[in-house]
Amino acid sequence: MYSTRRNGTHPCIVLLSIWFSFCMDISFGDIQFSLPEELQPGTFVGNIENIFGLRVTNLSDRRFRLVSGDSKQNLFTTFENGSIFVHERIDREAMCGIKMPCYINMKMIMDNPLELYSIKLEIQDVNDNAPVFNVNDLHLNIMESVSVGTKFTLQVAQDPDVGSNGLQSYRLSPSSYFSLDIQTSSDNVKVPQLVIENHLDREHESVHHLSLMAVDSGQPERSGSVIITINILDSNDNPPKCSQSTYKASLMENDPAGTLIIQLNATDVDEGTNGAVEYSFSSHTPDKIRSLFEIQPRTGEIRLKGQLDFGDVAVYQFHVQATDKGLSALSDFCEVLIEITDVNNNKPTIILNSFSSPVGESAPRGTVVALISVTDRDSGVNAKVSCTIPDNIPFVLRAVEDYYILETTNPLDRESVASYNVTITATDSGIPPLSSETFVFVEVADVNDNPPQFTEASYRCFIAENNSPGERLCQVTAIDPDLAENGNVIYSVVEHQVQGASVFSYVSVDSEKGKVCARAIFDYEKIKAFKLQIVAKDLGNPSLSSTAELIITIIDQNDNSPTFLYPPASVGNVPIEMIPRSAEAGFLVTKVITVDEDSGQNAWLSYQLLQSTDSLFDIDKQTGEIRIVRSISARDNSKQKLVVEVKDNGVPRRSATVTIGILLYDNFPQVLPDFEQTVENKDQMISNRNMVLIIIVAGISFLFLGVLVIFITVSCCRTFNFNSFSCPFDCCVDDLGSYKLKIPGPADCALQNNLVEIIDNGTLLHEYQYMAFLGQVSPGKKVILKNPSLEHTANIGPGCGTQIQLTTENETKSEDRVCNNALK
Numbered sequence: 001m002y003s004t005r006r007n008g009t010h011p012c013i014v015l016l017s018i019w020f021s022f023c024m025d026i027s028f029g030d031i032q033f034s035l036p037e038e039l040q041p042g043t044f045v046g047n048i049e050n051i052f053g054l055r056v057t058n059l060s061d062r063r064f065r066l067v068s069g070d071s072k073q074n075l076f077t078t079f080e081n082g083s084i085f086v087h088e089r090i091d092r093e094a095m096c097g098i099k100m101p102c103y104i105n106m107k108m109i110m111d112n113p114l115e116l117y118s119i120k121l122e123i124q125d126v127n128d129n130a131p132v133f134n135v136n137d138l139h140l141n142i143m144e145s146v147s148v149g150t151k152f153t154l155q156v157a158q159d160p161d162v163g164s165n166g167l168q169s170y171r172l173s174p175s176s177y178f179s180l181d182i183q184t185s186s187d188n189v190k191v192p193q194l195v196i197e198n199h200l201d202r203e204h205e206s207v208h209h210l211s212l213m214a215v216d217s218g219q220p221e222r223s224g225s226v227i228i229t230i231n232i233l234d235s236n237d238n239p240p241k242c243s244q245s246t247y248k249a250s251l252m253e254n255d256p257a258g259t260l261i262i263q264l265n266a267t268d269v270d271e272g273t274n275g276a277v278e279y280s281f282s283s284h285t286p287d288k289i290r291s292l293f294e295i296q297p298r299t300g301e302i303r304l305k306g307q308l309d310f311g312d313v314a315v316y317q318f319h320v321q322a323t324d325k326g327l328s329a330l331s332d333f334c335e336v337l338i339e340i341t342d343v344n345n346n347k348p349t350i351i352l353n354s355f356s357s358p359v360g361e362s363a364p365r366g367t368v369v370a371l372i373s374v375t376d377r378d379s380g381v382n383a384k385v386s387c388t389i390p391d392n393i394p395f396v397l398r399a400v401e402d403y404y405i406l407e408t409t410n411p412l413d414r415e416s417v418a419s420y421n422v423t424i425t426a427t428d429s430g431i432p433p434l435s436s437e438t439f440v441f442v443e444v445a446d447v448n449d450n451p452p453q454f455t456e457a458s459y460r461c462f463i464a465e466n467n468s469p470g471e472r473l474c475q476v477t478a479i480d481p482d483l484a485e486n487g488n489v490i491y492s493v494v495e496h497q498v499q500g501a502s503v504f505s506y507v508s509v510d511s512e513k514g515k516v517c518a519r520a521i522f523d524y525e526k527i528k529a530f531k532l533q534i535v536a537k538d539l540g541n542p543s544l545s546s547t548a549e550l551i552i553t554i555i556d557q558n559d560n561s562p563t564f565l566y567p568p569a570s571v572g573n574v575p576i577e578m579i580p581r582s583a584e585a586g587f588l589v590t591k592v593i594t595v596d597e598d599s600g601q602n603a604w605l606s607y608q609l610l611q612s613t614d615s616l617f618d619i620d621k622q623t624g625e626i627r628i629v630r631s632i633s634a635r636d637n638s639k640q641k642l643v644v645e646v647k648d649n650g651v652p653r654r655s656a657t658v659t660i661g662i663l664l665y666d667n668f669p670q671v672l673p674d675f676e677q678t679v680e681n682k683d684q685m686i687s688n689r690n691m692v693l694i695i696i697v698a699g700i701s702f703l704f705l706g707v708l709v710i711f712i713t714v715s716c717c718r719t720f721n722f723n724s725f726s727c728p729f730d731c732c733v734d735d736l737g738s739y740k741l742k743i744p745g746p747a748d749c750a751l752q753n754n755l756v757e758i759i760d761n762g763t764l765l766h767e768y769q770y771m772a773f774l775g776q777v778s779p780g781k782k783v784i785l786k787n788p789s790l791e792h793t794a795n796i797g798p799g800c801g802t803q804i805q806l807t808t809e810n811e812t813k814s815e816d817r818v819c820n821n822a823l824k
Helices: 048-052 056-062 092-096 287-292 682-687 689-717
Strands: 023-025 030-036 044-047 065-068 075-077 083-086 102-110 115-124 137-143 151-153 167-172 178-184 190-196 207-216 223-233 246-252 260-263 277-281 293-295 301-304 315-324 331-341 349-355 368-375 385-388 395-400 403-408 419-428 435-443 458-464 472-475 489-493 507-509 515-518 529-538 545-555 563-566 576-580 588-591 593-595 606-612 617-619 625-628 639-647 655-665 768-774 781-786 791-796 802-806 813-816
Touching (some): 092 115, 151 331, 167 178, 190 207, 385 395, 395 419, 403 419, 617 639
Parallel strands (some): 137 223, 246 331, 576 655
Antiparallel strands (some): 065 102, 151 190, 277 315, 349 368, 507 515, 781 791
16 A cells, blocks of 8 residues: 655565455444554555545544554644554554553544444564674683583563563674573573583683674574673682572552662582672673662662652563572572552543634534543552533533543623633542643634734934845734734834935835845934835734834944045145244144045044154144244254044044144245255154264364364464555455355455455355355455356455345345454
């Protein structure tokens, strides 16, 4: 009928030509069929029409279903074609252990009219487990004096499968000294025993290595093995012997911890320590057994250690090892069977198999609301259960075989009572009786008479500019107290224009969750806030809706750098400020003016000087005013370069710089020089200091020699008659330059003491005015400036310090020069 899965054929199903065989008892309506274990969920089992003779088209109308006797749902059906599939993986070993046969009780239920069939599903074992030993290595110590034919009980392998799939035999690797004998215990357990075939000689061979294999008879055959290491020892050649191969005892499941269950007895004919016996669990005893029972090593008493539960395991089976204390310890094994007697210590369990809610106000009397089953882990009379509900509600609980049906007794009225919380009480027949309760909440169906209501009339959310498209803005929530589709709310945005664009180009809303997300990248400098309307509409018929206002505010980010308004920061152009050298500390040079398109702290600006040629200037961090910090000295460079940086207070901080040229002047020049070509940076000036120091030392030496020459010259000139016109002019003045300023008298050398030279290396610049201050010069005298190409004459005023102005044909600027030599 089936056997093909989506990715292949199940190995267990290949072995079956027909997936089940069943027989039907006409008188009791019971159905019995079998199914192999280990079928995976979703495996096709068969068709309802072929099995039960039911029309597939009636299944949905009659609410056909298969219900397991326990809380697990092993099979399920589809109403489209009536196919039966495996719902959960079936593991026979987990359900029944070694119990044979293994049955699962199920019910087939159909409504309208109600029909119930009892189904007994037999789970067939498949060879899905190999025999296993709980240890990989088994060590035996055997005295060399042991006689031929002596048997040593080996560890028993465990195979949870049953029948031919269970453990069948053992095999021992070939050996000339040892063979294998298999004994069957009273409970049909095959126990391997190692048999000595030849006399052992420790001096000849002290260690023997064997392999013990446990095999079953399944298809395919499965096996497990353990390595046996046999150490040949001297003396102590008699192992302990248990008085019984199997010990049996019984316990009430409510017996307290410490209860004596049984006392083992093993004897050893050896003497001394070789005959002293200690008792212990065998090495393969599960941890569950060790946690429930304990063995006194010396006395062999087995006592209860933990709390028992008949619902978990009815019989506990394990092996006890009796070992002597000889140098080569010998052991014997015996089996212990402990049966658990049930007591009424488990409350009934209420299972809600089906439930219909809400129930319409117009539902007729007898409408089925719920199908309930009750189980009790106890047995016998302790598992007999009855169910009841309160009397003051419009429901009744009717028993049908192993089920209870909760149905209405009167029409329901939602305007009077909107819902019912039905308490179902299950009580067993034990002494004393135990009971449990469950609650079934039955709602009465309503009409769509409530529109969705927003939790707030107006929502406000904030988002930083330069966001990512898809970023969540906020969550709007509308609550509808109606039920089902009448209470399901969907959200939408009302179409309108925001700055000439559709609101849908800015935001979107999740129709189910009400999550509002950005669809565009916002720019605070373009849009700072906007509003929109959110609509919440239910899915009732007719649909009801409500609206709420959403205000979205854009938060500014520091995404704009400061901009200089004054002085303008343009490439290739350096603004120049003129400062007189007479300016004092605190003199306002200029004020930089900047602007930042951001707002808040992102637009809080501060200023600093990144570069200043002579550290002559400082800037106010807040106002941007540049002032002189000290008096200007003659050593300060006439041309200064300032680099001003402005920073905002955003995160991260943004900045901008501007370069300002400063020109120090004595007299304001009429034409500004090329600032960029003549500015010396501060690093270059520092690197030239050594050269300047050398020049200063040389200058001081020349100055000393000059003073000495002047002193000699003045002394020489005073010996002459200054009233005569025959002054030896060459004695007074040397031709030190290409230009000479003479004060002529009646003759060329009429007034030698009024002779002043203006020395300039190179050619005079025609675009400047030259001024000279002389010492005591008689009024009316003239100053003649001789040049190979031109000669200028100027009148001389009275007294030393008289100002002489020489003007060229192309005069455009003026410059003051002070006479450094005054003739006496």
